[in-house]
Amino acid sequence: MKKEVKDTIIVELGEKIKAYPHFYLVDVTGLDAAATSALRRKCFKNEIKMTVVKNTLLHKAFEASEIDFEPLYGCLKGTTAVMFCNTANVPARLLKEYSKEGIPALKAAYAEEGLYVGADKLEELASLKSKxxxxxxxxxxxxxxxxxxxxxxxxxxxxxxxxxxxxxxxxx
Incomplete structure (x- = not known):
């Protein structure tokens, strides 16, 4: 991938981070094409924008952000998808449906101006009340x-x- 393309992706990710008040980092390792497509459809129905990203590019977008996302850096391993949304608890409830299968799994989240790191925070995020x-x-x-x-x-x-x-x- 050329440097110009990487820079463009980093800028686009930074704009999405600013545009959406909440986002979830999700591990989608092990999802085949059909399962990924089904997940994307569910995200679209729930007004969630899901993007699979390169960890290094997302790391650079976090560094360029005004908010300190340093606790999330450790979660940037494996295959990462970012779920951007306007309502904090919607992605957590969607991921809770998949919790029996374990894929996709929550890595971390930025919701209600707080950082939630670890899959054990899914219940807490799902119980958040929307505005x-x-x-x-x-x-x-x-x-x-x-x-x-x-x-x-x-x-x-x-x-x-x-x-x-x-x-x-x-x-x-």
């Missing part, structure tokens, strides 16, 4: 007390009316 899930939980928590007050007022409307009527008719 939309957190917002939905907050809205549900905020709505709950209001719903309780409204239902109490509606169910007790007859009772409150009776109490007020009795108090109004009571002689002073």
């Amino acid at each position: 939309n899930e957190v917002i939905a939980e907050i809205v549900a928590l905020l709505q709950s007390p209001a719903k309780n007050v409204v239902s109490a007022l509606q169910s007790g409307a007859n009772t409150i009316h009776g109490v007020l009527k009795t108090l109004g008719e009571r002689p002073e």
Whole structure:
């Protein structure tokens, strides 16, 4: 591969690292063409951009980045694919489906501005909540007390009316 081509690839990887807030490094050693194609289709359906990269080029892209990715350097061995995504937990859930087979295996991840190194972090990454899930939980928590007050007022409307009527008719 010519130096110009390598430089172009390094720049493209750097742009993807900046463009996507989360990425996963995955070991795809042992996947045949059919399995790789199936994995790519699943990634596409889940809005994940999967790219198989040369470890040295990815290392250079990490070095050129503003973020310190030094803990990930040790993971750059074997056949590496990078899964870029906008939602932190989607690739982890996809990899969890494959966890029984062991291929592809998680090497490391950069999610929610944190580094996760090792295949044992897959459960932790899968349990991360996306921004939309957190917002939905907050809205549900905020709505709950209001719903309780409204239902109490509606169910007790007859009772409150009776109490007020009795108090109004009571002689002073």
